[in-house]
Amino acid sequence: MFEHIGADPELARLCRGTVWLTFADVGDSEPIMTPEIRRFVGAVHKRLNHALYFLDSDPQAESLAFYIASISDPNALLDDGGPWRVVITHDVKLQIERTLLIVAQFAISRGDDWLAAILGHASGVDRSMVIRVRENLLATGYMRV
Numbered sequence: 001m002f003e004h005i006g007a008d009p010e011l012a013r014l015c016r017g018t019v020w021l022t023f024a025d026v027g028d029s030e031p032i033m034t035p036e037i038r039r040f041v042g043a044v045h046k047r048l049n050h051a052l053y054f055l056d057s058d059p060q061a062e063s064l065a066f067y068i069a070s071i072s073d074p075n076a077l078l079d080d081g082g083p084w085r086v087v088i089t090h091d092v093k094l095q096i097e098r099t100l101l102i103v104a105q106f107a108i109s110r111g112d113d114w115l116a117a118i119l120g121h122a123s124g125v126d127r128s129m130v131i132r133v134r135e136n137l138l139a140t141g142y143m144r145v
Contacts, residue, residue: 009110019054020061030084032069042070050106057120064121097129
């Protein structure tokens with residue numbers, strides 16, 4: 001579905017940030033604590049490495065959190081009775097930054113605002129990632145000053 005939407009720049013821009021992933025029948029546990037759901041989310045992002053472009057960046061949607069959990073070691077997920085958490089390693093931070101760069105590049109290729117496309121997702125991580133994404137866009141010619 002995302003490939004079809006993403007092929008048309010105007011449709012892609014209209015659909016940016018409109019998709020929520022929801023899961024039924026997960027019982028009392030947090031959905032992301034279910035290994036099958038983490039594998040599914042990981043498969044979505046592997047198949048379409050700019051999926052975050054289409055996923056809602058609202059913290060309630062938990063799009064970035066689900067992505068981070070899907071690329072993290074399952075032992076890094078903590079569920080001690082409160083809200084689940086994940087220990088974010090250096091490697092996971094690098095992967096998040098690469099993904100934000102891919103989303104920014106996709107946004108530019110569709111005539112969209114790269115910063116608007118990543119800013120909501122980037123708000124949940126180290127803000128310096130946005131600066132590094134911008135520097136990379138400039139260095140690779142995706143963007144000019």
